[in-house]
Amino acid sequence: MEQLLLTLKNLTEQRDALLCKQECPGGWKKFGCKCYKISDTGLSWNESREFCVSRGADLVVVDSKEEMDFISRLYNVYFWLGATDAAGEGTWRWVDGTAPTCGYQMEETNYGTK
Template sequence: MKVERDQLQMSYSLLETERDQLQTNYSSLVMAKEHYIPFFHLSSAERLKACPQGWTCFSSKLYYISTERKSWSESQKDCKERGADLVIINNEEEQDFISQFTGPFWIGLSDREREGTWKWVDGTTLQEGQGYWKENQPDNYNENESCAETAKSNSQKTWNDFQCDEKLSWICEKEG
């Protein structure tokens, strides 16, 4: 029952986000039409307001919020097929944006290469003490947790290490 409720809550949250994005897209298109500016003449900031269907725009990036569930590796493969990669959280604003979604979601962080050395999918290392880990995380429970997931929380600290083979939803990110 809880799983169904969580899935419905996640679907509702995604629908709300999509509705808001459609309203923004519509406003942008009306504004562009009123000013007779072809889409390809819009600035990159104006183009982001007209976010592609199925993607959510934030700052200068596009985000795909999945509703399916896959392992961390399968999730990364799906992102790559979309011309993106699992999300890399670069700052507090992006963390706040990502943490509004119910989750849990895979993010592009793991210590699969070397236990305790957390790296983003672009190869950059997360420095000790950085990030938005939940209290007492990462803990490598049962010496079997090497991939990071995030879920909505009352706190800004939403990350947890988890078993990479577990099936979760995921968030892809690409440049706008």
């Protein structure tokens, strides 16, 4: 089991290193190892997620205050985050299944939800 966990850790690090070297598609912005695209389609959260997933992407999972600040500066618009409590009212999860762990508070005046 210990060997499997070590192998998983090494493969994850190798994958992340390759992703960081990857260029973003035209019209996308890069921050860290992630690529971001803001759409002006005006869709609901569910429609936006379907739109992203159908293009091999997903709504954003925010890992740090710096990432949130970057996203908020992309455009001066409201945007959807990839967090939902659909599995249980009040129990928030990112679209990748992880629990939000960032230690910062989003201010409503700076970060929207659409």
